[in-house]
Amino acid sequence: MRCHxxxxxxxxxxxxxxxxxxxxxxxxxxxxxxTAGVATSHGNEARVTAA
Incomplete structure (x- = not known):
């Protein structure tokens, strides 16, 4: 057995x-x-543009 x-x-x-x-x-x-901060500040807008 070799030891490395x-x-x-x-x-x-x-x-x-x-x-x-x-x-x-x-x-x-x-x-x-x-990303969470931007999504929070945009609210529903972030979800609409991602769909």
Whole structure:
């Protein structure tokens, strides 16, 4: 059985991947909040234009 050891380069890639994932999650949350705010301010208008 072989034991996989992480190299410094692999550690950097893993850290960068986590950072990118956090950034994408934050961006998605921001867009959802913005969309909810616009939908709330437009009320029924938002539903009519989406249909």
């Amino acid at each position: 050891q992480l190299t410094p380069a692999t550690d950097r890639v893993d850290a960068a991947s986590a950072s990118v994932l956090r950034s994408m999650t934050a961006f998605t949350s921001l867009v959802q909040a913005f």
